Amino acid sequence: MDIQQDVITTAMNGSQSSQVQGNQTMLSKADVDAFSPKKVIYTLWKNKFFIVFCIGLASAIAWWKTYYATPVYTIGASIQVKDNRKSSSPVALLYSQDMFGGSKRLSSEVKFIRSYPFIRRVCEKMDMRVYYYQEGNIRTTEIYPVRFAPFEVIINIEADSNLRELPNYKIKFKDDQTFSLINADEEWDNARQYKFGETISESSTTFKILNKNLTSGTVYGFHFTNPSSLAREFLGRLSAYTEEDASLIRLNVVSSVPERAKDFITTIMQEYIAYGLEDKNLEAVRTIDFIDEQLSQIRDSLFLIENKIQNFKSNNKFVVGEDAIGRNLEQYSSLEEKNRELILKEKYLDYLITYIKENDNYKGITTPAAVGVEDGIASSLIGRLVDLQIQREIFLEKGSSKNPFLVEINIEIDKIRESLLEHLNNTKLNDKIAFEDIKSRLNLLDNQMNALPSAERKLLNINRLYSINEEIYILLLNKRMEASIAQAAAREDSQVLEPPFNYGAISPNAKQNYTIAILLGLLFPIGFIYVRNYFRSTIETLDDVKGISSVPILGVVMHSKKRKKENNTPLVNEQPKSALAEAFRSIRSNLLFLIGRVDRTSTLMISSSISGEGKSFCSANISISLASTGKRTVLVVADMRKPQMYVPMPNNEYSKDGLSTYLIGSKKLDEVVQATSIENLDIIHSGAVPPNPAELLMGVPMDELIKELKQQYDYIIIDTPPLGLVSDALILGKYADATVYIVRQDRTPIEKLKGLQRIYSEKMLKNVGIIFNDVKAQSVGVYGYGSYGGYGYGGYGYYEVNDADLPWWKRMINKVKK
Incomplete structure (x- = not known):
């Protein structure tokens, strides 16, 4: 103008x-405050020192946070889960399939690793009931491994198992014999004096403190924890994901103490591998126990039959019609062998039906292959039932029983259980028909054998009964040997592919902190300036004068x-x-x-x-x-x-x-x-x-x-x-x-x-x-x-x-x- x-x-x-x-007409305040690029530049330039001050202050805070913050690291490792369907174990070489092996689903394994019971087991294994600290001028540093702590706290194990509160204490070295102790929220004026090695009872906790190498004038701290709280803490820091194409499970833990995180991941992998072996051995032991029970019964029967044969031959010093008896006995033995297999299968089916009806936990069930029963459908359904059982246990321990995923798993378990029972009952009906056929053929042979002299027929019956029990006994011995070999040859289903490795600090992130500081240093003063200008009541620029008058x-x-x-x-x-x-x-x-x-x-x-x-x-x-x-x-x-x-x-x-x-x-x-x-x-x-x-x-x-x-x-x-x-x-x-x-x-x-x-x-x-x-x-x-x-x-x-x-x-x- x-x-x-x-x-x-x-x-x-x-x-x-x-x-x-x-x-x-008179212009309103909105006309004065209308947006103008020149006005924006002028307002910012007028307050440039205030903006620079805010940026400097925010940058100083970012520097303080970056320099004095406790670093947080990411520790990672990976486990390779082997596929037993491609196994070359001794069991797989001796027999057509791995008796106690099966394909593992990586998603289920990840859920198992991140389940609360398993992490609690890991925490119990690590024995981290006491955390040690050293206070500094700026921040407090945790002492780990605990063997480097200048003192040792011995807590009563029974008290630790019932520990609900997690007390936190500070300790200050006084002399070679005594020390001062306070709660973390107390002042040193309220300190209690104790002697090293003295039994201390505070907060329903009994413990002792031993001096290893305390430094005078330095304030140390320690607090108690238990596996339950540790498991919840580590679950929040642990992440796991799978790589299906490589059969890998990758584990990451975020922690400010990288050494503890490495020990934690190492223990997870060790316990996971050990748990797989325990699960295999448990199935093998149950299978061997079942076979031993059957062998004991057959052994008693063989002993009685041998006595009968001996007594019969002692009383009858002749042998008649041995060729005819042999032919009939060979045919009769073949039918009896089939009959024996049906009887063994019937016993297994009865055991399986009873087990399914009376138990909710299907992890310990004996598979058909373990007792020599060939039933692919039952084996497949049992395998799926065991997998679902594992998933259900994981969900039960992680959350509510109303979890929608848990409800779906329970529904699927019920359906598979019903399908398995129906299949077993149908199998029993089919076996019953086959059993009746064999029985009729055996009756026909019996009628033919009746034509033989009575003594020969009696001898034939005794020999036939002995042959049947002997075959059953040999079969069970073979199956027990298979189970023993499988147990002895059991190997880990997983192996450590990458040991724990420190990927570096993820916090504090200096670049991110300074970026946020600069943004806040700009946004806060600019926002403050424009809020102040919005409510200002005086003329500031020549455009204000032009806009009003x-x-x-x-x-x-x-x-x-x-x-x-x-x-x-x-x-x-x-x-x-x-x-x-x-x-x-x-x-x-x-x-x-x-x-x-x-x-x-x-x-x-x-x-x-x-x-x-x-x-x-x-x-x-x-x-x-x-x-x-x-x-x-x-x-x-x-x-x-x-x-x-x-x-x-x-x-x-x-x-x-x-x-x-x-x-x-x-x-x-x-x-x-x-x-x-x-x-x-x-x-x-x-x-x-x-x-x-x-x-x-x-x-x-x-x-x-x-x-x-x-x-x-x-x-x-x-x-x-x-x-x-x-x-x-x-x-x-x-x-x-x-x-x-x-x-x-x-x-x-x-x-x-x-x-x-x-x-x-x-x-x-x-x-x-x-x-x-x-x-x-x-x-x-x-x-x-x-x-x-x-x-x-x-x-x-x-x-x-x-x-x-x-x-x-x-x-x-x-x-x-x-």
């Missing part, structure tokens, strides 16, 4: 401007650090080549455009919204700038409530008589007008503070004052009280040819500027223009205000600039150049 163009437009198109102004902008006056440092007010006469002087020259030119070319005295009224916006400062500099053109100028300080004067005076003295004494008739005009140190510039001081300044300004003496001043001066500058606080400025507005309204950055309220817009729209004051005062240097450099108030802040080659008013980085460059 070009200043002079705005003023010219206002002056030359008054009627059109009046119509626009009359129809213009259509009043022409006469110029921008830059912020000066000289006043703050030297405790005085910068004036244009002191530095005629400064940016300040150039700004007020530009304002002076714009004022002439605003007023228009006239041949009479021009009266300017200068006001603002509230106190402290630089109204008196601008009044003094405008007066000095106008006087410097050779025009007779008078500054009337009409703010009789809180007067401030910056125009230099001879001997720095102001007359006590002024406007108030003139208006009450105590003094004449020539008695209150004072000559300043500036050529062509006079001043009328406010005088003594009257009780009724508004009434004085409304009186006839004020009219006469302005009339007399117009006869003597070319310009009359009236410094009025704030327009937004009292009515004095509106009273004096009738004398003004133009009104200069001061808006100060970060000082003028938004609502007050809206009030000026109403005054401007309703033409309550003539030729109103705004000076944007005390604008910070970064506002010019970033937000683009350089064209206002001079040739641009960056182009200070046209005038002199104080180092104090430059940004810090430009001041440093100037020092380097000098």
Whole structure:
């Protein structure tokens, strides 16, 4: 927006401007806060040091967290699960299949490894009932392995098994014989004194402490735990997944103590392999026990039959029809062998049906192949039933019995159990038919044998019975030998493929911490800045002024650090080549455009919204700038409530008589007008503070004052009280040819500027223009205000600039150049 163009437009198109102004509505705060890229950049640049501070603070916190945090590591290992269907074990070489082997499902094995009972078994094996610590200045470090601890805690095993609470203690070495002990949440003032080796009873726990190599002045700690709590803790840190194509189970443990994690994974693999062997051996032992029971019964039968044969031969010293008997006996023996197999199978089926009906746990069931019964369907169903049983136990120990997966497993178990029972019953019916057929054929042979002499027939029956039992006995002996060989040749189904390996620290992650710190360091201050700006109530940028008011902008006056440092007010006469002087020259030119070319005295009224916006400062500099053109100028300080004067005076003295004494008739005009140190510039001081300044300004003496001043001066500058606080400025507005309204950055309220817009729209004051005062240097450099108030802040080659008013980085460059 070009200043002079705005003023010219206002002056030359008054009627059109009046119509626009009359129809213009007041803009809301949302118009002020409308999004603008330049505004965003300006706001961020203005608060750059706050943002840098927040980023630095967040980075320092990230460094602290990274440097002093306890590292957390990932320890990994892998187990290869062998496929027994491709086995080359001695059992597989001797027999058609591995008697106690079977294919393993990796998903079930993973669930088993991550089951609570198995992890508890591992924790019991490791025996980690006591954890040891050493306190440092920043953090506490755990001592592991425990053999490196400078003391040893011996806990009562029975007390440990009933331990529900997990006490935590601190210990401090006192001398070679005694030590101090407190709970972790106690102060050392409450410490108890004990001797090393003394039995200590605290928190329902009995233990002893032995000194190994305690260091004086160092605080150590220890706490008790039990397998139950350890199992829950390690389950949360243990992850396992499978690689089906390689038959691998990979294990990972996250821990701040990598040595313990390695020991834990090692123990898991050892116990898993040992558990597989135990499971195999358990099945073999049960099979051998079943065969031994059958052998015992057959052995007794053979002994009785042998006695019968011996007695029969002793009583009958002859042999008749041996060839006929032999032929019949051979055929009879063949049928009896089949009959024997059916009887053995029937006993196994009865055992199996009874076992299934009376037991819920099917892991110890004896397979058909183990007793010499060939039944592929039963073997397949039993194998599936055992797998489901393992999965059910895993789910029962991990969670609720209402788990939907557990419900599905139970349903499938019931279906397979019913199918197996149905198959066994059908098999028994089929075997019964075969048994009846064999029985009829045996009866036929019996009838044929009846034709033989009675003694021969008796001998034949005894021999036949002996042969049957002998065959059964030999078969059972073979099966027992197979079971023994399978038990002796049992080998691990799994092996350690990769021992525990430390993959490195996963926490603290320095890159992640610093990234989060920088993001938070940016987001927090930016969010805070924009929340603060959303609720701000003062004018901040020139666009704020434009968005709220259509009043022409006469110029921008830059912020000066000289006043703050030297405790005085910068004036244009002191530095005629400064940016300040150039700004007020530009304002002076714009004022002439605003007023228009006239041949009479021009009266300017200068006001603002509230106190402290630089109204008196601008009044003094405008007066000095106008006087410097050779025009007779008078500054009337009409703010009789809180007067401030910056125009230099001879001997720095102001007359006590002024406007108030003139208006009450105590003094004449020539008695209150004072000559300043500036050529062509006079001043009328406010005088003594009257009780009724508004009434004085409304009186006839004020009219006469302005009339007399117009006869003597070319310009009359009236410094009025704030327009937004009292009515004095509106009273004096009738004398003004133009009104200069001061808006100060970060000082003028938004609502007050809206009030000026109403005054401007309703033409309550003539030729109103705004000076944007005390604008910070970064506002010019970033937000683009350089064209206002001079040739641009960056182009200070046209005038002199104080180092104090430059940004810090430009001041440093100037020092380097000098």
